[in-house]
Amino acid sequence: MVxxxxxxxxxxxxxSLVHDDLPCMDNDDLRRGKPTNHKVYCEDxxxxxxxxxxxxxxxxxxxxxxxVTPDRIVRAIGELAKSIGAEGLAAGQVVDISSEGLxxxxxxxxxxxxxxxxxxxxxxxxxxxxxxxxxxxxDVEKLRKFARNIGLLFQVVDDILDVTKSSxxxxxxxxxxLVADKVxxLVADKVTYPKLxxxxxxxxxxxxxxxxxxxxxxxxxxxxxxxxIALANYIAYRQN
Amino acid sequence: MVxxxxxxxxxxxxxSLVHDDLPCMDNDDLRRGKPTNHKVYCEDxxxxxxxxxxxxxxxxxxxxxxxVTPDRIVRAIGELAKSIGAEGLAAGQVVDISSEGLxxxxxxxxxxxxxxxxxxxxxxxxxxxxxxxxxxxxDVEKLRKFARNIGLLFQVVDDILDVTKSSxxxxxxxxxxLVADKVxxLVADKVTYPKLxxxxxxxxxxxxxxxxxxxxxxxxxxxxxxxxIALANYIAYRQN
Numbered sequence: 001m002v003x004x005x006x007x008x009x010x011x012x013x014x015x016s017l018v019h020d021d022l023p024c025m026d027n028d029d030l031r032r033g034k035p036t037n038h039k040v041y042c043e044d045x046x047x048x049x050x051x052x053x054x055x056x057x058x059x060x061x062x063x064x065x066x067x068v069t070p071d072r073i074v075r076a077i078g079e080l081a082k083s084i085g086a087e088g089l090a091a092g093q094v095v096d097i098s099s100e101g102l103x104x105x106x107x108x109x110x111x112x113x114x115x116x117x118x119x120x121x122x123x124x125x126x127x128x129x130x131x132x133x134x135x136x137x138x139d140v141e142k143l144r145k146f147a148r149n150i151g152l153l154f155q156v157v158d159d160i161l162d163v164t165k166s167s168x169x170x171x172x173x174x175x176x177x178l179v180a181d182k183v184x185x186l187v188a189d190k191v192t193y194p195k196l197x198x199x200x201x202x203x204x205x206x207x208x209x210x211x212x213x214x215x216x217x218x219x220x221x222x223x224x225x226x227x228x229i230a231l232a233n234y235i236a237y238r239q240n
Numbered sequence: 241m242v243x244x245x246x247x248x249x250x251x252x253x254x255x256s257l258v259h260d261d262l263p264c265m266d267n268d269d270l271r272r273g274k275p276t277n278h279k280v281y282c283e284d285x286x287x288x289x290x291x292x293x294x295x296x297x298x299x300x301x302x303x304x305x306x307x308v309t310p311d312r313i314v315r316a317i318g319e320l321a322k323s324i325g326a327e328g329l330a331a332g333q334v335v336d337i338s339s340e341g342l343x344x345x346x347x348x349x350x351x352x353x354x355x356x357x358x359x360x361x362x363x364x365x366x367x368x369x370x371x372x373x374x375x376x377x378x379d380v381e382k383l384r385k386f387a388r389n390i391g392l393l394f395q396v397v398d399d400i401l402d403v404t405k406s407s408x409x410x411x412x413x414x415x416x417x418l419v420a421d422k423v424x425x426l427v428a429d430k431v432t433y434p435k436l437x438x439x440x441x442x443x444x445x446x447x448x449x450x451x452x453x454x455x456x457x458x459x460x461x462x463x464x465x466x467x468x469i470a471l472a473n474y475i476a477y478r479q480n
Contacts, residue, residue: 019291022264024283043264044337047287051259052330054291058298059321062314070310074302077317081299090292097284 004064005076005128008057012084013121015053018046020093054084068132076131083124092116105191111152119151142216146228149213154235156206159192161240163199210236244304245316245368248297252324253361255293258286260333294324308372316368323364332356345431351392359391382456386468389453394475396446399432401480403439450476 021028021036022043029039038046058077065073082088096113099105126147130140193202213232217225261268261276262283269279278286298317305313322328336353339345366387370380433442453472457465 015291019287022284022287024262024264024287044262045334047259047262047264048330048333051255051290051294052325054294055321055324055328055330056326057321059318059325062318062321070314073314074310074317077314078299078302081295081297081302084295085292085299086296088295090288090295093288094285 001065001067002129002132004060005080005132006125008061008080009121009125009128011053011057011060012080012089015050015057016084016089016121018050018053022046065132068134072131072134076128079127079131080124083120088116088120088124092118092120099191105196107196110191110193110196114152114155115148118155119148122151122154123147139220142220146213146216146232149209149216150232150235153206153209153213153232156193156202156209157235157238159194160199160202160206161238162192163194165240206236241305241307242369242372244300245320245372246365248301248320249361249365249368251293251297251300252320252329255290255297256324256329256361258290258293262286305372308374312371312374316371319367319371320364323360328356328360328364332358332360339431345436347436350431350433350436354392354395355388358395359388362391362394363387379460382460386453386456386472389449389456390472390475393446393449393453393472396433396442396449397475397478399434400439400442400446401478402432403434405480446476 017031018037020026021031022038028036030036036046037049041049058081061073061077061080065076084090092113092115095109096117099109099113123144126143127140130143135143193205197205210232214229217228257271258277260266261271262278268276270276276286277289281289298321301313301317301320305316324330332353332355335349336357339349339353363384366383367380370383375383433445437445450472454469457468
């Protein structure tokens with residue numbers, strides 16, 4: 001029922017990584033411990049592979065979803081598409097790129113980037129599951145907000161960990177990526193939650209995002225919401 | 241009824257041009273007489289603009305199509321997605337790129353490239369119109385074949401004109417693009433229909449494609465098929 005949509009989300013995540021890794025974007029040579037797509041197949045093929053994967057994600061939902069009424073499939077496709085484009089992932093990336101070197105990035109600006117770049121696909125995952133699973137409109141909207149909260153929570157926790165943990169504790173090796181990240185942080189003075197609201201306020205904000213997320217799950221069948229509660233707690237309390 | 245799908249096809253065509261023009265692809269500075277997307281906004285934004293446009297094409301069909309049953313919208317989205325990806329446009333481009341410098345390109349190979357790179361979107365346009373317009377399955381398939389034929393016809397005629405007409409008659413200026421094309425033709429010994437089957441056989445093939453296409457339109461309401469007949473004739477008899 002929801003498996004084609006779940007696969008579609010994986011495809012979209014992967015295509016976003018293939019395009020992100022391109023020399024004109026993050027210029028990464030390695031992804032998941034292996035040479036990136038353009039290192040193996042050249043840049044032109046990497047661009048086309050991402051395009052084909054993006055298109056196939058919609059084909060897969062349209063062609064392979066069974067046991068769901070077509071009106072819900074159309075709604076799901078609309079939601080998924082919106083999470084990728086100029087109101088979703090791509091918007092977050094464009095604003096992120098355009099913000100490099102800016103000194104006046106505020107909280108709203110930072111939240112825009114994370115809500116679009118990180119939370120949008122999580123939101124799509126939750127909303128598509130709800131729509132294709134036959135959820136009521138009000139439940140779809142609750143799950144949308146839940147996912148947006150934990151998406152932002154992920155990023156706030158990431159920023160906190162970057163400040164409070166050593167590289168060793170984070171389990172990151174001092175490879176090319178880390179060095180590049182550090183250099184980028186120093187050069188562009190990358191804005192983070194601890195920088196904008198200090199570490200204690202950032203922790204309070206993370207706690208608020210988590211409790212708001214969990215509150216949105218009240219009223220759902222406990223058996224069904226249990227994995228979502230576990231996910232929120234995992235994101236909130238992860239140590240690396 | 242079909243307007244959102246028509247707009248979606250324009251978006252997909254445009255995104256394919258934005259990505260095609262990238263330095264890692266055709267490296268074009270001008271498109272439609274204006275600087276290409278990446279020349280104005282940089283490569284990273286051009287990649288993201290194409291991705292966003294591709295996603296929005298599906299969003300637009302899903303959200304804005306009215307007066308059509310959802311099962312037909314789902315079918316249309318499946319068809320459109322297929323025409324872009326690994327069984328459509330992207331496949332044609334990958335094989336085209338991979339064929340550069342090959343000396344053993346035969347007719348099947350050449351046809352694969354053109355059917356995917358040129359005819360696939362035309363096919364999607366015809367098929368989506370037929371599906372969203374409420375056409376019967378057999379009519380959808382007839383229009384699919386019609387579009388594939390005139391898509392291939394377009395390419396065969398293009399190849400013939402390249403051989404039989406001077407640059408002046410073609411109305412092309414000796415700008416960067418033309419020079420680059422000529423150099424590419426010489427260097428890679430680009431395969432064309434006249435090269436593979438000589439000029440007279442190419443003309444016969446074009447005539448056959450056109451008559452097959454027109455035959456597929458028999459049985460349709462003459463008023464509705466008239467623009468399609470005119471299109472086939474225009475493609476067959478254009479002089480530049």
